[in-house]
Amino acid sequence: MWATNLKILGIVLGTLALYTLIANGIPQVESEVPQELSFTGEVSAAELVAAGEELYAGAGGCTACHGLGTRAPNLLSDAGGQGAIGARCGQRVEGESCKEYLYRSMIEPNVFVVEGFQPIMPDMRRTLSEVQIWAMIAYLQSVGGEVTVTGDDIAAAQPAGEDEASDSGAGAMIVATTDPLELLREMQCLACHLLGDEGAQVGPPLDDLGSRLTTDQIRESILDPNAELAAGYEQFGGMMPANFGQRLTAEQLEVIVSYLGSQK
Numbered sequence: 001m002w003a004t005n006l007k008i009l010g011i012v013l014g015t016l017a018l019y020t021l022i023a024n025g026i027p028q029v030e031s032e033v034p035q036e037l038s039f040t041g042e043v044s045a046a047e048l049v050a051a052g053e054e055l056y057a058g059a060g061g062c063t064a065c066h067g068l069g070t071r072a073p074n075l076l077s078d079a080g081g082q083g084a085i086g087a088r089c090g091q092r093v094e095g096e097s098c099k100e101y102l103y104r105s106m107i108e109p110n111v112f113v114v115e116g117f118q119p120i121m122p123d124m125r126r127t128l129s130e131v132q133i134w135a136m137i138a139y140l141q142s143v144g145g146e147v148t149v150t151g152d153d154i155a156a157a158q159p160a161g162e163d164e165a166s167d168s169g170a171g172a173m174i175v176a177t178t179d180p181l182e183l184l185r186e187m188q189c190l191a192c193h194l195l196g197d198e199g200a201q202v203g204p205p206l207d208d209l210g211s212r213l214t215t216d217q218i219r220e221s222i223l224d225p226n227a228e229l230a231a232g233y234e235q236f237g238g239m240m241p242a243n244f245g246q247r248l249t250a251e252q253l254e255v256i257v258s259y260l261g262s263q264k
């Protein structure tokens, strides 16, 4: 009898915890959400570099590939005798200044592929805002070179009519739909996950997710992707954006969770 009561108590507490999470936990469930960067054209190089450095080591996800082994070129140290990234950036592509080269390597990384590496680097616009990208470039320039990113680049990066770059990462993209498949497309999940014959395989395929994870685990993986990394994908930890909790409404989140939970 007491066992049954305990079970019921457990279920009640679990349900309560769940609804508390959904009701007011979502905006706070964040691990390494990219810092909201809010810069005006007056921003200093030092501020940009500091913001970029933080993103690089944290929520930007760069160190999932860079700096570990041979998957990607080391940016902070010499490569091929050409120095760290801030020194070699101006010599990579003829006619492209350091700043132009770094910008392109963030948004079109596969146009110029560093010799000896695979074209696996994602388009960083999927996870970073323009302002964050410019902060990142300033940081990379500061590693062995001269920072030429200025407030003008930041000003140019913002939509006309706004004099302050306010930024919520890719989160600017908030959508209204509650259709699960449309949400997965609009939120760029399929830029990194395979589902049926759609998507790309950066993270684990979602096809049989319901047979691998409970809906609670699925919700947790979406809200706090770095809390527990998917087996076999540990080296990609930090890559999945951690701000879906802010970008999805509670209803949208539950639609996605139950849809993915039914994929068996």
Ligand code: HEC
Binding pocket: 056, 060, 061, 062, 063, 064, 065, 066, 071, 072, 073, 075, 079, 085, 088, 089, 092, 102, 105, 109, 110, 112, 113, 114, 117, 118, 119, 120, 121, 122, 124, 136, 140, 239
């Ligand atoms: C999935 C792995 C991966 C991630 C994540 C990744 N990169 Fe890369 N990156 C690569 C690979 C591989 C190359 C070399 C091939 C190429 O040029 O595309 C590269 C090249 C670069 C280059 C050019 C390096 C050179 O020597 O010319 C820069 C700059 C760069 N990445 C910056 C970044 C930054 C900043 C981030 C984080 C915002 C990042 N990368 C995230 C894999 C990755």
Ligand code: HEC
Binding pocket: 122, 126, 127, 184, 187, 188, 189, 190, 191, 192, 193, 202, 203, 204, 209, 212, 213, 218, 221, 222, 225, 226, 228, 229, 230, 231, 233, 234, 236, 237, 238, 239, 240, 241, 244, 256
């Ligand atoms: C930039 C790439 C990227 C995007 C965008 C992305 N993910 Fe992920 N996701 C990953 C990577 C890499 C992993 C594996 C590492 C980890 O667990 O964090 C992962 C893990 C997961 C897992 C755990 C899977 C398992 O087998 O344990 C789920 C569930 C998931 N993602 C769902 C989503 C959903 C839903 C979205 C969109 C709302 C999304 N992801 C967007 C890259 C991404």
